[in-house]
Amino acid sequence: MKEEAAPWITYRPELKVLDCTIRDGGLVNDSQFTDDQVRAVYEACVEAGLDYMEIGYKNDPEVFSPDKFGAWRHCHEEDMRRAVGDHSFKSTGMKLCAMADAGAKSNWEKQIIPAKDSVLDMIRVACYVHQISEAADMLSHCHELGYETCLNIMAISIVQDAEIDQVLKIAATTPALAVVVVDSYGNLYREQIDYLVKKYAKAVEGAGMDVGIHAHNNLQLAFANTIEAIILGANRADGTLLGMGRGAGNCPLEILLGFLRNPKFDLRPILKVIQDVILPLREQYDWGPSIPYNITGQMNQHPRSAIQYRGGDTPDDYLGFYNQVVSDV
Amino acid sequence: MKEEAAPWITYRPELKVLDCTIRDGGLVNDSQFTDDQVRAVYEACVEAGLDYMEIGYKNDPEVFSPDKFGAWRHCHEEDMRRAVGDHSFKSTGMKLCAMADAGAKSNWEKQIIPAKDSVLDMIRVACYVHQISEAADMLSHCHELGYETCLNIMAISIVQDAEIDQVLKIAATTPALAVVVVDSYGNLYREQIDYLVKKYAKAVEGAGMDVGIHAHNNLQLAFANTIEAIILGANRADGTLLGMGRGAGNCPLEILLGFLRNPKFDLRPILKVIQDVILPLREQYDWGPSIPYNITGQMNQHPRSAIQYRGGDTPDDYLGFYNQVVSDV
Numbered sequence: 001m002k003e004e005a006a007p008w009i010t011y012r013p014e015l016k017v018l019d020c021t022i023r024d025g026g027l028v029n030d031s032q033f034t035d036d037q038v039r040a041v042y043e044a045c046v047e048a049g050l051d052y053m054e055i056g057y058k059n060d061p062e063v064f065s066p067d068k069f070g071a072w073r074h075c076h077e078e079d080m081r082r083a084v085g086d087h088s089f090k091s092t093g094m095k096l097c098a099m100a101d102a103g104a105k106s107n108w109e110k111q112i113i114p115a116k117d118s119v120l121d122m123i124r125v126a127c128y129v130h131q132i133s134e135a136a137d138m139l140s141h142c143h144e145l146g147y148e149t150c151l152n153i154m155a156i157s158i159v160q161d162a163e164i165d166q167v168l169k170i171a172a173t174t175p176a177l178a179v180v181v182v183d184s185y186g187n188l189y190r191e192q193i194d195y196l197v198k199k200y201a202k203a204v205e206g207a208g209m210d211v212g213i214h215a216h217n218n219l220q221l222a223f224a225n226t227i228e229a230i231i232l233g234a235n236r237a238d239g240t241l242l243g244m245g246r247g248a249g250n251c252p253l254e255i256l257l258g259f260l261r262n263p264k265f266d267l268r269p270i271l272k273v274i275q276d277v278i279l280p281l282r283e284q285y286d287w288g289p290s291i292p293y294n295i296t297g298q299m300n301q302h303p304r305s306a307i308q309y310r311g312g313d314t315p316d317d318y319l320g321f322y323n324q325v326v327s328d329v
Numbered sequence: 330m331k332e333e334a335a336p337w338i339t340y341r342p343e344l345k346v347l348d349c350t351i352r353d354g355g356l357v358n359d360s361q362f363t364d365d366q367v368r369a370v371y372e373a374c375v376e377a378g379l380d381y382m383e384i385g386y387k388n389d390p391e392v393f394s395p396d397k398f399g400a401w402r403h404c405h406e407e408d409m410r411r412a413v414g415d416h417s418f419k420s421t422g423m424k425l426c427a428m429a430d431a432g433a434k435s436n437w438e439k440q441i442i443p444a445k446d447s448v449l450d451m452i453r454v455a456c457y458v459h460q461i462s463e464a465a466d467m468l469s470h471c472h473e474l475g476y477e478t479c480l481n482i483m484a485i486s487i488v489q490d491a492e493i494d495q496v497l498k499i500a501a502t503t504p505a506l507a508v509v510v511v512d513s514y515g516n517l518y519r520e521q522i523d524y525l526v527k528k529y530a531k532a533v534e535g536a537g538m539d540v541g542i543h544a545h546n547n548l549q550l551a552f553a554n555t556i557e558a559i560i561l562g563a564n565r566a567d568g569t570l571l572g573m574g575r576g577a578g579n580c581p582l583e584i585l586l587g588f589l590r591n592p593k594f595d596l597r598p599i600l601k602v603i604q605d606v607i608l609p610l611r612e613q614y615d616w617g618p619s620i621p622y623n624i625t626g627q628m629n630q631h632p633r634s635a636i637q638y639r640g641g642d643t644p645d646d647y648l649g650f651y652n653q654v655v656s657d658v
Contacts, residue, residue: 007520008518008520008521189337189556189588190519190553190556190557190560191336191337191560192337217549219552219584219587219588220546220549220551220552220553220581220584221552221553222549223548223549223550223553224519224549224550224552224553224554225553227518227519228519231519231520252549252623254620254623255548255549255623258548258623258624258627259518259548259627267651268648268651268652271620271647271648271651272647272648274620274647275645275646275647275648279645291583291600291603294581294583294584294587295587298587298588316604316608317604318600318601318603318604319597319600319601319604322596322597322600323597
């Protein structure tokens with residue numbers, strides 16, 4: 001230990017943690033959380049000292065029908081207030097955010113009200129690379145409405161290098177406080193995370209933006225990739241309770257908090273809400289690493305075929321799924 | 330990609346993969362595998378192109394009573410031959426090995442027969458740091474009996490740096506082909522793995538020994554740490570089917586094989602034996618990442634308290650377990 005310090009013993013105060021259980025976990029259950037469930041998650045996040053909680057999507061009820069999807073797919077102000085009251089950053093120390101998708105999923109010009117009238121502190125804009133121009137417009141719009149903003153560029157593992165460079169050039173001109181490496185397919189390994197985080201950091205260096213990390217757990221690498229990004233300087237990390245999320249799920253927030261050494265974080269409320277609220281949900285819904293999700297992750301594919309397979313007649317015929325996937329490319 | 334290659338696209342032919350499902354997984358079920366189960370795993374490992382399969386412990390029946398423990402805790406020659414016939418490396422391309430513990434667990438001077446009379450190709454000696462002198466004697470003994478040998482130094486996350494240096498100095502004088510970084514408590518993060526793998530590599534450099542990695546999954550880092558070690562040059566990697574192993578389990582072999590690009594490996598027989606043989610076992614036994622194992626991993630403790638808790642009345646009262654552990658240190 002003479003030459004090397006042990007940097008993992010201390011912490012970086014500027015690192016911010018975001019829980020996106022209700023938002024990303026909502027892809028598991030069509031955002032059908034009860035008000036009580038959302039309130040319990042909210043209170044746990046506040047008590048645990050998290051920096052942000054993402055309470056859902058700001059998506060269009062005409063596309064995501066309220067007959068099928070719960071309130072957290074649209075995040076109308078009155079729905080949010082039932083769960084979080086008159087939330088404020090001042091009284092809780094935590095910021096509340098929602099995600100708006102570029103493209104036809106959200107009707108952002110109509111749906112997003114001025115920040116002064118909302119419990120939301122931040123809007124995260126999610127886009128695929130080809131949607132970057134609209135995403136930039138959305139970020140400006142939300143910024144003008146008074147929100148903090150953040151940009152999540154999705155499915156980055158299937159994007160060509162030159163396109164990433166181009167997207168980041170545009171991202172750096174937006175008011176977003178951070179641009180997030182999103183491994184939607186849970187495909188990336190450590191060296192690839194390194195490559196991307198360094199690339200993002202370089203691209204947004206002059207703009208004073210943070211780099212963030214949003215990882216999926218297809219290869220049981222969500223936590224590993226999250227801390228890898230943190231080690232390389234990413235200052236925004238996403239997680240969900242018990243890794244709740246579509247398919248293999250996300251970086252488990254409880255493991256992430258256990259790694260972080262900032263004493264402001266308290267693991268207890270997180271454990272409590274997991275056992276009270278999230279664990280019962282896992283009896284109803286399938287998420288978390290399993291071999292079909294491993295396979296789509298390894299193949300750099302969207303998990304939808306694996307999700308479908310897991311919901312079918314032979315969810316544990318792994319070889320059958322493998323043969324289906326390899327014969328289908 | 331101009332300056333950086335993408336090394337993850339190719340492979341290193343000298344990297345050797347070892348399946349230790351029956352050996353380390355035997356800590357889950359007191360090594361009570363049937364002959365059919367062991368045969369199925371053996372055949373799958375051969376078909377998959379693995380380099381080694383570890384078939385059990387060479388431990389002392391006087392310490393591990395045959396009333397309680399299955400044949401794979403002792404690996405008598407006649408028991409092994411029931412499952413693997415007259416196994417030979419020549420006919421299968423795979424080597425068979427067993428583990429012998431230093432200390433009172435094995436009676437190695439009596440139990441281990443000459444290699445020419447055995448289906449075993451290698452003996453892996455496992456020791457804690459304070460047992461290194463006996464381990465060195467065991468390695469010499471097994472080497473003289475005609476076996477390949479390998480040294481697994483356990484529970485390395487609780488060992489002082491100066492002790493590791495001393496142990497490695499002795500390890501480098503033994504006939505072992507490899508010395509393995511063993512994270513018994515599933516406590517280590519990437520930077521710590523880096524530190525250890527580099528230290529091991531430097532220590533055994535002159536001796537022409539390989540470095541190996543044996544990871545546990547308490548923090549969902551077993552696979553991540555395994556590939557990290559591989560990236561840094563470790564040429565021996567351990568895994569188990571579906572991560573079967575005590576507590577949080579091991580590096581899942583199926584994920585590891587999916588990462589490795591050597592075309593000699595075939596994932597199919599591995600998937601098949603998992604769904605046919607291992608998945609039914611998981612309905613009987615608790616292993617794999619769960620929050621109590623996360624907690625002992627984070628606290629750098631042996632998983633025994635978590636295993637006990639998971640077998641008790643309130644296996645999912647995570648907060649209760651957390652409070653127990655933090656009040657007990």
